[in-house]
Amino acid sequence: MIRHMRCQAIEQGNQVEFFNQYDQFYATSLTSPFPHRLNGRHEAIIARNAAFLAGKRVLDIASHDGRWTFAALKAGAAYVKGIEPRQELIANAVATFDRYGIDRSRYDFACGDVFELLRSETFDVVFCLGFYYHTIRHAELLDRIERTGAQLVIIDTEVTPAEDEVPLLEPQDARLIFKNPYGIQLLREPIDDQQMACDDALTRNGHTLVGRPSRAAIRFLAEHFGYATSQYDWPKHFVAKPEHGDAMHDYHKGWRETFYLRKS
Numbered sequence: 001m002i003r004h005m006r007c008q009a010i011e012q013g014n015q016v017e018f019f020n021q022y023d024q025f026y027a028t029s030l031t032s033p034f035p036h037r038l039n040g041r042h043e044a045i046i047a048r049n050a051a052f053l054a055g056k057r058v059l060d061i062a063s064h065d066g067r068w069t070f071a072a073l074k075a076g077a078a079y080v081k082g083i084e085p086r087q088e089l090i091a092n093a094v095a096t097f098d099r100y101g102i103d104r105s106r107y108d109f110a111c112g113d114v115f116e117l118l119r120s121e122t123f124d125v126v127f128c129l130g131f132y133y134h135t136i137r138h139a140e141l142l143d144r145i146e147r148t149g150a151q152l153v154i155i156d157t158e159v160t161p162a163e164d165e166v167p168l169l170e171p172q173d174a175r176l177i178f179k180n181p182y183g184i185q186l187l188r189e190p191i192d193d194q195q196m197a198c199d200d201a202l203t204r205n206g207h208t209l210v211g212r213p214s215r216a217a218i219r220f221l222a223e224h225f226g227y228a229t230s231q232y233d234w235p236k237h238f239v240a241k242p243e244h245g246d247a248m249h250d251y252h253k254g255w256r257e258t259f260y261l262r263k264s
């Protein structure tokens with residue numbers, strides 16, 4: 001299946017998409033390593049922000065097999081630190097980086113829970129990719145991110161489906177409205193799956209608690225911490241690249257988004 005999708009991606013693209021040049025990433029993870037998906041996400045996460053990433057210090061939370069750490073370095077980031085609790089994924093990342101000749105002085109991977117490891121470090125850009133729905137500590141995480149000094153935070157996350165979201169009726173006092181739009185859905189998820197939350201203090205019977213935020217909740221939290229929010233235009237993306245749709249059905253169907261949080 002993966003090989004079939006990989007051939008499709010290479011055949012259909014007139015220009016070589018990013019991960020087709022570094023196709024080791026199609027083999028170092030079990031977490032949606034599909035060419036159309038990784039290349040589509042590359043446009044939203046990296047290509048769109050390449051000018052800003054050049055020369056910057058970047059933190060990659062939930063760095064997984066190093067896919068976005070690597071892409072940021074290739075876009076010209078000066079240094080990237082990844083935080084990832086699963087050591088086997090870090091080992092895969094380092095092997096891939098060696099294979100592609102990335103200088104070891106340009107990156108570090110710390111193994112563990114971001115809430116244990118993210119302390120008083122300074123970064124220009126923070127990636128929170130595929131993680132904001134694998135935690136229940138949304139506000140605390142954004143607080144810690146903001147304290148790094150980051151001017152740009154990219155949050156790529158599952159969200160509640162657009163049709164389920166409560167419309168914003170401004171101006172009203174949120175304390176007096178019970179159909180509050182700033183919802184976060186409670187979920188339990190297994191900790192023995194490489195794409196899910198890791199074992200933490202909330203774990204019981206092999207599961208921990210996480211929350212899937214609404215779009216409004218993300219904007220609300222971002223504003224609280226002083227960030228202006230914008231979003232990647234996924235509908236426009238799928239008009240230009242319909243071949244990406246199948247491997248990105250969550251983005252395509254409106255239950256995953258890519259947010260840019262910026263400080264002025």
Ligand SMILES: C[S@@+](CC[C@H](N)C(=O)[O-])C[C@H]1O[C@@H](n2cnc3c(N)ncnc32)[C@H](O)[C@@H]1O
Nearest residue numbers: 062064085086113114129130194195196197198
């Ligand atoms: C869905 S994957 C996302 C991978 C990658 N960032 C991406 O967007 O393609 C979620 C990742 O979060 C990591 N993770 C889970 N709990 C974490 C925690 N508390 N701190 C840091 N990373 C965590 C998992 O090990 C996994 O690699």
